């Protein structure tokens with residue numbers, strides 16, 4: 001995925017998560033990616049925080065409930081999962097599966113997907 005070459009500062013952040021991808025993430029997880037809570041509004045949580053160079057992309061965003069998102073804040077995801085005694089391995093496995101499925105179903109390369117209104121109200 002991300003070829004980790006030499007240390008190179010990203011000159012510009014690229015946030016390419018589309019509305020359709022976000023809707024897909026919410027549906028695939030079926031609730032908060034961390035605690036599983038399915039009710040209430042879900043927020044876009046960057047596993048690698050923006051402050052640490054993370055971006056709003058399909059590979060880096062998971063849906064999180066307000067309390068998890070607020071608790072995690074700008075902590076790196078695995079550090080936070082350990083602190084909360086959540087199942088880090090299960091989360092990472094699930095995240096990879098969701099990502100693989102959505103990468104096939106909703107590639108980022110398509111032009112202007114975000115302009116479509118994803119009306120997936122439940």
Ligand SMILES: [Zn+2]
Pocket residue numbers: 032033034035036037064065066067068069
């Ligand atoms: Zn949660």
